[in-house]
Amino acid sequence: MRRMLLGLALASFWLPPAASQAQEEPWPSRPITLMGGFPNGSGVDIYQRKLAEPLGQALGVPVVVDNRSGAGGNIASDHVAKAKPDGYTFLFGTAGTHAINATLYRSLPFDPVKDSTPIAHLGDVPNVLTVSPERRPNLASCQDVISAAKAQPGKLNYASTGNGASTHLAGAQFAQVAQLDIVHVPFRGQPGAQTALLSGDVDLFFNQSGPSIGYIRQGQVKGLAVTTAKRLEALPDVPTVAEACSLPGFDSSTWYGIFAPPGLPEPIQARMNAEIQRIIATPEFRRWLIDTQGITPSTISTPAEFRAVQERDIARWGEVVRRSGARVD
Numbered sequence: 001m002r003r004m005l006l007g008l009a010l011a012s013f014w015l016p017p018a019a020s021q022a023q024e025e026p027w028p029s030r031p032i033t034l035m036g037g038f039p040n041g042s043g044v045d046i047y048q049r050k051l052a053e054p055l056g057q058a059l060g061v062p063v064v065v066d067n068r069s070g071a072g073g074n075i076a077s078d079h080v081a082k083a084k085p086d087g088y089t090f091l092f093g094t095a096g097t098h099a100i101n102a103t104l105y106r107s108l109p110f111d112p113v114k115d116s117t118p119i120a121h122l123g124d125v126p127n128v129l130t131v132s133p134e135r136r137p138n139l140a141s142c143q144d145v146i147s148a149a150k151a152q153p154g155k156l157n158y159a160s161t162g163n164g165a166s167t168h169l170a171g172a173q174f175a176q177v178a179q180l181d182i183v184h185v186p187f188r189g190q191p192g193a194q195t196a197l198l199s200g201d202v203d204l205f206f207n208q209s210g211p212s213i214g215y216i217r218q219g220q221v222k223g224l225a226v227t228t229a230k231r232l233e234a235l236p237d238v239p240t241v242a243e244a245c246s247l248p249g250f251d252s253s254t255w256y257g258i259f260a261p262p263g264l265p266e267p268i269q270a271r272m273n274a275e276i277q278r279i280i281a282t283p284e285f286r287r288w289l290i291d292t293q294g295i296t297p298s299t300i301s302t303p304a305e306f307r308a309v310q311e312r313d314i315a316r317w318g319e320v321v322r323r324s325g326a327r328v329d
Contacts (some may be wrong), residue, residue: 004013027087027271028087030061031062031064032061032088032090034051034055034066034092034258035076035089036066036068037070037072037074037081038073038161038190039067039069039190041190041211042190045065046211049065050288055279071095072164073097074097077093077098077110077112077259078109078110080261081109081111081261082115082261085117085261087264090119090272091116091258092258094255094256094289095125095166095255095317096164096165097112098116100165100317104164105164105328106327106328112197114305116209117303119257119306120226120276120298121300122255123289123296124254124256125210125255126208126253127167127227128208128225129204130220131204132200132206132221132222133199133219133222137295139224142225142244143244143245143264145224145245147229149182154183156201157202158206158207160185160205160206161186161188162186163328164321167206167207168184168186169320169324169326170206170210171273174247174252177322182204185324193207193326198221205221209234210294213294216235216295225240225244225245227240227241227253227292228296232290254313256295257286258272280297
């Protein structure tokens, strides 16, 4: 009996090292999920798919895109906020999901700061004031828009990809600064809003630059102004809102970024940041961002800097939301 007990004791003594070895398997050793909160074909979806392939190659495992759209990106954001912080679930977030929504929604199922680990800032995303030249030939310039809106308050409307999205708040900010009464018409995602513009169901669309560029180059829509302080390299003939609309200092752009669940181990955070920074800094990727998406490549390199930008924008966009009166239950 003593020998049997001694044997069991020795066996139990050796179990912890074996379990420890299993827990310490190299990361990553299986596919990684990169979640997005917006529909296929959106600016977010385009970027996350472009990033997923080289990121998977760098990490040595597949990076699988999983879009769960709805509630302004909150469905996907909440899922990642509550996921296990093991380095296998990440979120392709936006200034909307992790800054604007903090004020826009009366209650969120997650805290954008406490319930996230910042990984990497992916660039600044402008919007473009667009119209259908076929459906609205009378709106050939930004000054035409302002004149029409002032002549008939409440008649002109603008589409958005959802309440509180950058496509909504760019329009709200424009209306505030220009002192216009224009009506917001939200859609669920970029495709629906774009279709409404092309069909003439809405007058204006402050669309994100990525989805806008192709339509503008093909002549299906006309870009009246970009919401950044400087013109975009991808659309050099489209003036800024400040230029075209005589609104000095106007600047309205958001950002994309990668987040992880809270509690992610620092070595995984550092590795993901390093690999993403290396990819988006390559000449090929930078040209893709600038030429096809109109995105300004990021100059923010560390997770700490990204967190500072997020916290600043929670306050900045919170003021725009409050002034617009937009709220979502």
